[in-house]
Amino acid sequence: MDSDRNIPLAEVTVVTRYYVASSAIHLSAYKKIVHLHMDELGYISQWRAIAAGGLAGIAAALATYPLEVVETRLIAQNCQQPTYKGVLHTLSSIYHSEGLKALYRGFSLTVIGAVPFSLGCYAVYINLDMLWEEPSFRFTPLQNFINGCMAAGLAQTLSFPFETVKRKMQAQSALLPHCGGADVHFNGMLDCFRQVIKNKGFLSLWSGLTANMVKIVPYSGLLFTCFEMCKQVCLYRNGYIVSPLSYQLTPGVDQSLGASELEEVKRYLRNRKFHSQQSTIGNRW
Template sequence: MATGGQGAAASSAAAQPVHKYNFENVSKALLAGGLAGGISRTAVAPLERLKILMQVQGNDRVYRNTWQGLLHMARTEGIKGMMKGNGANCLRIVPNSAVKFLTYEHFSREIMDYRAKFDGPGEMTPLLRLAAGAGAGIIAMSATYPLDMVRGRLTVQEGKGGQYRGIWHAASVIMREEGFRALYKGWLPSVIGVVPYVGLNFAVYETLKATVLEYYGLKDERELSVWSRLACGAAAGTTGQTVAYPFDVARRRLQVSGWSGAAALHATANGSTAVAYTGMMDCFAKTVREEGVSALFKGLVPNCMKVVLPYIP
């Protein structure tokens, strides 16, 4: 997404030739970002898995709250079970970051060149940085979506004898039994959810940062303390994810739509059934009709904890 740091970098580059990133520098940045992202995701993997399990479960809730859910996972599947799906999540960090980084830089260069040619100074405004960030986020998410789909299935399957033995086995089974298009189940709500998430994240971060600068009488954002930046980032991330959260619930439910491996999570008085949805709107309609509006926010608490924890030094 287009963060404040990316915006500042793009803005400062407007008055001079756009910096050309060589392969070595980009590789180092992606490697460092991939390692840092892998470590942070692994640290909150149990919360991430719990969030997804809560998102796809039906009315008879096995996972009732964060603490009970973590204890249930630990008791029934052990530490290894709490980390299910983390491998696929970590695997997609580098390609996702690479596509997002390079796409954002390309969009920024094109926009600045266009403005320099037709509209005077080739500067990136906040709105243009937001658009570039949203576009880069959508393209990166789309490019690595099959990994997210596989990760969703691996995360949801319970017990020690699951249908899928690993990332590549899951991908091959899904394509063989459901077709290649199944790897993109839930793609539409993911794309739509990027817009409010990126927009609110950016807007809240910039607003909070400006408020803190004014409150303390500071003139430059570089004067902000680390704690202030972390607090603004955590608040912005939580706000953006909360508003876009129903789309994330729809994504996860569509990823396991009709899959027998998720049937146990939809246990009812009539037995376990694999709930199937025809599309995003059908998913929203059935979820609200059968479980209420609150079902669109299942797993929100562990999700917010997962967002905030990386900001705590």
């Protein structure tokens, strides 16, 4: 009974570690990639920003993907006769019995799925002004929450078939009862797609989408809302807007960028790039 009671706790632990590590790496990588693609005025195009988000997501997935495999295996195993007894034990068992490759089984689907996911987010983002019939800086927290939910909903719908196949590839193992409970047996990514469509039908690629939406959509809405609110608080504390609840500009505050200030910004960006190169050379030697 004790071991059965510890399995759900292990699942919660690995999910927490996965999301914390993934979010931290994602944000750090995104910031670094955006800085590399900014021009001298700190501007970056929408397409480059979205590409930076995709690359940052891939970097985060590369670092945390084994934890995602562990999560899937802990869920797929039989709790009455558990094969794995915790996060570290699962990592060690998979590595020693199936090799390092098993910890990254299905990773290519994360890379491929990042394309429709980013396009879904972008499709919502570029149509927000037309949807609300007002510029984005006038959005309320409720509007930002709805925007985040819509972007996540469309992105998840477009990329979910890749998520379905990825989970099946992660779960399939000869060491687990019924090969991890996978409803089809396959020899690779393309064969998995083919077997799922052949045995379960094309729409089965979206099986479980509703449950996933319940988890991801409100999470994304709250994340987007908190991000926008933090931006407003920072602008308010620096005196640029009249309230942390709106983007109304503070009267009498010159918010234009003069010629001297422009040169100062250019000089700052050049110095930052120079120090970054020096740091890279120092690390190399």
